[in-house]
Amino acid sequence: MEAPEDNSQLLKDCSPYVKFAKLDELLALGRANSLWPLTFGLACCAIEMMAAGASRFDLARFGAEVFRPSPRQADVMIVAGTVNKKMAAAIKTLYDQMPEPKWVIAMGNCAISGGPFVFPGQYAVIEGVDKLFPVDVFIPGCPPRPEALIEGLLKLEEKLTGKRRWPVVKPE
Amino acid sequence: MNPAVPEIPGDSPLKAAQAPAEQAAVTPAVAPWPNPLAHLQIPFRAVDYEVKGYHLEVTVAPGEVVAVATQLDKEGLALDTITGVDWMAEGQMEVVYDYFHLAKPLRVVVRTRIPRDKPEIDTISGVFPGANWHERETHDFFGIKFLGHPDLTPFLLPEDATYHPLRKDFVA
Amino acid sequence: MTEKADFLTGDVAAGQPPRETFVLNLGPQHPATHGVLRVKMTMDGEYIVRAEPVCGYIHRMQEKMGENRTYAQFLPNTSRIDYLSAMTYTHAFVGAVERAAKIPVPPRAEYIRVITSELNRISSHLVWWGAFLLDLGGFTPLLYAFDDREKILDLLEAITGARLTYCYYRFGGLCNDVDDSFIKGTREFVAHMRPRLKMYRGLVTENIIFRKRLEGIGPISQEMCRKYGATGPVIRGSGVSYDVRRVEPYSAYPEFDFEIPTFPGGDSMARYLVRMEEMVQSLRIIEQALDKLPAGPVMADKVPRVLKLPAGDYCYAVEAARGRFAVRIVSDNKEIPYRVKLRTPSLSNLSLFEEASKGMLLPDALALMGSLDLVIPDIDR
């Protein structure tokens, strides 16, 4: 058998044009740059989610503007609002219907912990969607600002690729 | 379909298409005023609107609510809402019917009390179909049975709920 | 396409589902229901035999919470009932407490309440406008609407600190006075919004496809409105000029000159036109209030820290963006209310849907539902 050809020079020459990576990393990069959220408005927080997708905040800048009405076409579920016991079964079904790989963002205090609607003797709300299925990113606020939702999506990207794509803006 | 869709004329569609102006004829809600429902055989009490927020109130026997509703319906009043109050210490449930007039400043409150251990009262959904949902909601919250109601299944609570959360002795 | 199927309605009236029917489940997660409303539809082909809304998927115990918190603690809850017109909802609760505790509100505070409530009404109608057209299949109007809405939110955020769920009104006034930049900004906004509304008219209202989609669709009669207690743009779109701001004047509204837009049609187009015209009237009110804005404090002095209302019940009704919103507080002279009842407009407005949608085509029924302008947490509370 011939000795393997030394192609290190070749690799060096084409390195400005070609990048080599593991397939997983490539896929993760692709997924991170085109997250398709499920259109799933529950309550007040959903309006801020709409605002994030609309004119000023323009989620399309980050590739996450394709809101899908069907769970079968979505890969990230943004739980924006209060989940109560009557709704819990439906939302669990939606989660199960999403194809793998899938991620969940809990947007707002209600989705994180039941938010303002938790008191001794409460009979309706689920105290956090992480009781129903795993959650990747929590965005606090009542409601969180659209900027916070965008930051949450960037955090999810970071979780997928291990790298942060955009600089962190420090408050002045 | 009419092929010729009429133009909306002018700059402001209001000017052209408005119903005949009947708006200015509203008298301000001052406290002592002639009772516009004095001709009915219902013993209304006048209430100070500035303090209470309604003009007339009456307490009737549980059997009379349908008759009162029929009379108020003839007078052109609309049903605002129906609700309950649980007076546990007195062993009673209060059912409160709110009505409002569409053209005059006139709000009417009809109250009745029923025993707490046998909370049953006739439905007024035959007179005001809008009462259907309000009564269902009151049944959800207080367990008050509206006799003759077409469908008293849980409205806001889960389908299988058997509890009545707004009763004062409710524990989750 | 738009006529009701007569062969069908006749049979339905007799209580017999005609021919072969099937059940179509819409929601609770469906883009056309604006949240988590579920509608169980019995269909004959494309025609609706019976559409029964199923509510409660976002019931949040607001009334139970009212019995668990002091008046001040419950106040932020009211802005989460109908989050799109949070200002008017807090106004009703604050008003009921002020009425019962006999707290006088300074005139400047009342004027600013009117200005902010009307700004909030415009922003609410803008969201409805965008979302309604989204239902009908046009995406772009949403972007225009949110563009203008963000301008309102900027103004309100500067004085209230919140973008959506304001808790700006307090018992006895406001938590914060407005500054010159707010007044200047609001004037600029009014000047900006007028031509925009004209543009919306050219862009959408006069569009022939849009009009054919709405005119004659989902007629609601005056009698039906009264029987179901529907209020707001729904009843005004049926030609009844019922508006709480006029019939039971509250706050500083009697001091302004404005019209109550009514359209006699009763169809979805009439309701659409009512809301578009209401925005014009709101701009008028805002302008007058800015002109007449009195000086002085924005908070009554000596409001007790711990409020105890005298025993009895107290009501306060306001005209929210969706209609009449009324609060009833039953007090037993404690720090915590004995009972809080919230009468929300969306519940009554939706309750007529079952009757109004009989025999309609499914896509037309969705246009009707959109024209009712539902906020689901407002129904379920």
Ligand code: SF4
């Ligand atoms: S977190 Fe606050 S804003 Fe969001 S849904 Fe819950 S109550 Fe509404």
